[in-house]
Amino acid sequence: MEECIAVSNYITISSVLLGFRHFLAQKSVGIFPVDRDDPVVDNAGMQVLPSLAVIAVLWFQTPAVQPPALSGRDVFALVNESPASFERTWEQRFQAAAKDAQGDALAEWRAARARGYIDYAYFHWRETGQAVPETWPARRRAEAAVDLNDVKALERREHLAFLDAWLRAEARARLASDAALKTGDNRWLRARFAVVEARVREPLVRQRLLHDVLAAHIDEDGARGVPEWIDRYVKVTGAPALLAPTRTP
Numbered sequence: 001m002e003e004c005i006a007v008s009n010y011i012t013i014s015s016v017l018l019g020f021r022h023f024l025a026q027k028s029v030g031i032f033p034v035d036r037d038d039p040v041v042d043n044a045g046m047q048v049l050p051s052l053a054v055i056a057v058l059w060f061q062t063p064a065v066q067p068p069a070l071s072g073r074d075v076f077a078l079v080n081e082s083p084a085s086f087e088r089t090w091e092q093r094f095q096a097a098a099k100d101a102q103g104d105a106l107a108e109w110r111a112a113r114a115r116g117y118i119d120y121a122y123f124h125w126r127e128t129g130q131a132v133p134e135t136w137p138a139r140r141r142a143e144a145a146v147d148l149n150d151v152k153a154l155e156r157r158e159h160l161a162f163l164d165a166w167l168r169a170e171a172r173a174r175l176a177s178d179a180a181l182k183t184g185d186n187r188w189l190r191a192r193f194a195v196v197e198a199r200v201r202e203p204l205v206r207q208r209l210l211h212d213v214l215a216a217h218i219d220e221d222g223a224r225g226v227p228e229w230i231d232r233y234v235k236v237t238g239a240p241a242l243l244a245p246t247r248t249p
Contacts, residue, residue: 070097070112072119079123086120087138107146107153111162114142118165122172134173149202167209170195185225189217193229197236207237215245 070093078086090113098109117139121132132139146162153159171191175181181191192213200206210233218226230245 070094070109070116075116075119076123079120079127081124083120083124083132083136083138086124087117090116090120091138104153104156107150108156108158110142110145111153111156111158114139114146115158115162115165117142118162118169122169148200149205151202151204154205154208163209167192167195167213170199186217186221186229189213189226189229193232193236203238207233207239210237211239211245218245 070090074093078089081089094109094113098106098113101109117136121136121139125131143166146159147153148163148166150159171188171194174191174194175187178191178194181187181194184190193210196206196209196213200209214226214229214233233239
């Protein structure tokens with residue numbers, strides 16, 4: 001991406017300078033001393049002013065101020081920070097990013113903030129071996145600010161990313177705490193169903209989450225033992241069986 005921007009900037013700079021040189025050639029021929037052996041002299045015999053070129057290059061290459069970032073990459077850059085340090089940084093970024101946001105835009109920033117806490121907890125444990133408590137107040141407050149049952153939010157990117165991270169984290173926690181999930185087939189599938197059934201009230205949101213869960217499971221692990229969960233999907237969501245993921249391996 002940066003290389004493409006650099007090439008685009010170079011082309012833009014070249015076009016500006018060429019146009020400026022021809023303008024001077026037409027309006028001021030003979031004003032500037034010319035050395036026709038100079039490689040920067042064009043066909044009209046006009047010499048490009050080096051200072052102008054330097055100014056133009058610097059102007060185009062000066063990076064714009066970037067908005068506060070709450071991406072997955074930004075989370076990973078902070079994984080070695082303590083939870084308290086991460087919380088300070090993350091909240092500062094959120095406040096800066098969302099200060100003028102309202103409505104759906106604010107909801108998206110809240111979803112991004114909450115997803116960041118969830119991802120940080122996992123990656124911090126993976127990279128440092130130090131677990132972040134499931135009851136971490138900062139994470140739970142951020143999650144509580146996101147409406148799990150908002151049907152319209154299913155059309156928004158950050159909200160969907162939050163739901164994916166949230167469901168994965170909650171299923172992981174349930175696998176660790178629920179004795180019934182420690183054995184048997186399709187443990188992750190069963191854990192995800194348990195979380196959605198317990199925590200999500202809205203049928204259309206249940207339908208979206210469990211459809212994606214089933215489709216991903218069939219795609220990655222095959223359809224063994226899945227038909228009973230497709231039947232459960234129809235029962236839990238009220239969706240027609242026609243809308244369920246395929247039973248075919």
